Amino acid sequence: xxxxxxxxxxxxxxxxxxxxxxxxxxxxxxxxxxxxxxxxxxxxxxxxxxxxxxxxxxxxxxxxxxxxxxxxxxxxxxxxxxxxxxxxxxxxxxxxxxxxxxxxxxxxxxxxxxxxxxxxxxxxxxxxxxxxxxxxxxxxxxxxxxxxxxxxxxxxxxxxxxxxxxxxxxxxxxxxxxxxxxxxxxxxxxxxxxxxxxxxxxxxxxxxxxxxxxxxxxxxxxxxxxxxxxxxxxxxxxxxxxxxxxxxxxxxxxxxxxxxxxxxxxxxxxxxxxxxxxxxxxxxxxxxxxxxxxxxxxxxxxxxxxxx
Numbered sequence: 001x002x003x004x005x006x007x008x009x010x011x012x013x014x015x016x017x018x019x020x021x022x023x024x025x026x027x028x029x030x031x032x033x034x035x036x037x038x039x040x041x042x043x044x045x046x047x048x049x050x051x052x053x054x055x056x057x058x059x060x061x062x063x064x065x066x067x068x069x070x071x072x073x074x075x076x077x078x079x080x081x082x083x084x085x086x087x088x089x090x091x092x093x094x095x096x097x098x099x100x101x102x103x104x105x106x107x108x109x110x111x112x113x114x115x116x117x118x119x120x121x122x123x124x125x126x127x128x129x130x131x132x133x134x135x136x137x138x139x140x141x142x143x144x145x146x147x148x149x150x151x152x153x154x155x156x157x158x159x160x161x162x163x164x165x166x167x168x169x170x171x172x173x174x175x176x177x178x179x180x181x182x183x184x185x186x187x188x189x190x191x192x193x194x195x196x197x198x199x200x201x202x203x204x205x206x207x208x209x210x211x212x213x214x215x216x217x218x219x220x221x222x223x224x225x226x227x228x229x230x231x232x233x234x235x236x237x238x239x240x241x242x243x244x245x246x247x248x249x250x251x252x253x254x255x256x257x258x259x260x261x262x263x264x265x266x267x268x269x270x271x272x273x274x275x276x277x278x279x280x281x282x283x284x285x286x287x288x289x290x291x292x293x294x295x296x297x298x299x300x301x302x303x304x305x306x307x308x
Contacts, residue, residue: 028154028178029161029212029240029284037180037239041155043095048137049249050090051157051175052126058156058248059090059126060256063138067306068103068126070247071259071293072112075124080108090128092136093177099136104129107305109298111203120188120203122261123293124247125305139249142257145296147184147208151234153251155179156260158244163214163277163286167242180239184208184258185222185229188291194225195269206298207291208250208258211275212240212284219287221266221275240284250292258292265289 028037048061050068059070068090075082088103103126111121132138157175161167188207192199211221213233223230241248241260250258265281265288266274276287295302 028156028158028180028245029163029167029242032236033162035162035180035236035239037178037237040176041179043093046137046155046177046179047092047094047135048132048139049155049157049177050092052247053089053091055088055247056244057246058158058244058260060139060155060249061092061132061136062125062302062306063140064306065132065134065136065138066128068128069141069249069256069259069295069302070124070126071261072108072122072124073114073261074247075106075108076112076114078114080110080112080114082106082108088126090126091175092132094135096135099133101132102129103127109301118188118199118207118262118264118291119201120206120293123259123295123298123301125302139251140255141295141299141302142252142255143296143299145205145294147252147257147294147296148186149184150252150257151181151183152257153179153181154239154241154245154248154258154260155251156241156245156248158242158246158248161242161284163212163238163240165283165285167284175244181234181237182210182212182239183231183234184292185210185231186226187294190222190226190229191269197269206294207261208294209289209291211289212286213238214277214286219275219277221287221289224273224275225266225270240288241290242284256295258295261291261293263288263290 057074059068105127265276
């Protein structure tokens with residue numbers, strides 16, 4: 001199975017499949033240079049979406065104001081133990097200024113194996129030292145397994161870019177929030193028996209996948225490989241994830257439905273009929289496939305951790 005290395009959010013979010021070359025979770029990559037998603041969000045929007053330092057990831061504040069939902073690979077690429085000395089701080093950027101709160105405890109899903117993010121279980125919860133102020137938004141998690149076919153809004157602090165070129169690694173040095181939309185095309189399960197990759201350890205039902213469409217059939221990657229998933233995208237509103245977006249939320253009906261986990265070219269799964277627009281496997285360009293951790297699949301685990 002192709003291995004991955006950590007990336008952050010790009011809104012097309014993100015885990016990649018070659019540990020040596022890929023990155024897990026990217027920021028908002030807009031479809032076109034004139035897309036509205038090229039503009040950062042106003043500071044009064046999605047105030048509960050936090051920037052996590054020094055992990056350079058994104059997270060979202062849950063109801064109760066004490067826990068942040070993010071991706072496991074933001075804490076550890078190698079397993080469930082957080083490296084000694086890790087000290088993460090959550091920064092909430094508000095119209096009135098920044099609120100910085102240290103993280104006191106870490107909870108990584110026990111099934112996270114750290115090296116093959118596309119397998120699943122890329123989810124973690126951070127407990128803040130202090131409850132976030134009431135002026136910071138809180139978010140409920142989606143518990144309904146009806147996400148496939150739904151348009152979602154992804155939010156993150158990663159690089160920005162365009163679909164034709166992918167992420168610009170010199171962009172967003174001020175870590176501003178960006179957002180954009182895409183549509184969940186299906187579950188990760190469709191890749192299990194249809195690719196050249198070894199997906200035998202896949203956690204079925206645990207991830208939602210989507211591709212980065214430019215409106216053409218040529219780069220409707222999932223539609224090329226799976227005709228029943230044909231979808232030419234949302235036009236100028238379409239996005240993908242980039243580095244820095246990892247762990248960030250995808251909202252469906254105002255609730256967190258997905259967590260930015262990975263993104264990669266279809267070359268990581270198929271040998272022919274490639275939809276990726278270029279020969280760079282993990283830059284968030286048109287035709288790349290991304291996977292979100294499916295929050296409804298892990299709702300019970302989230303409840304147990306946050307109750308305790």
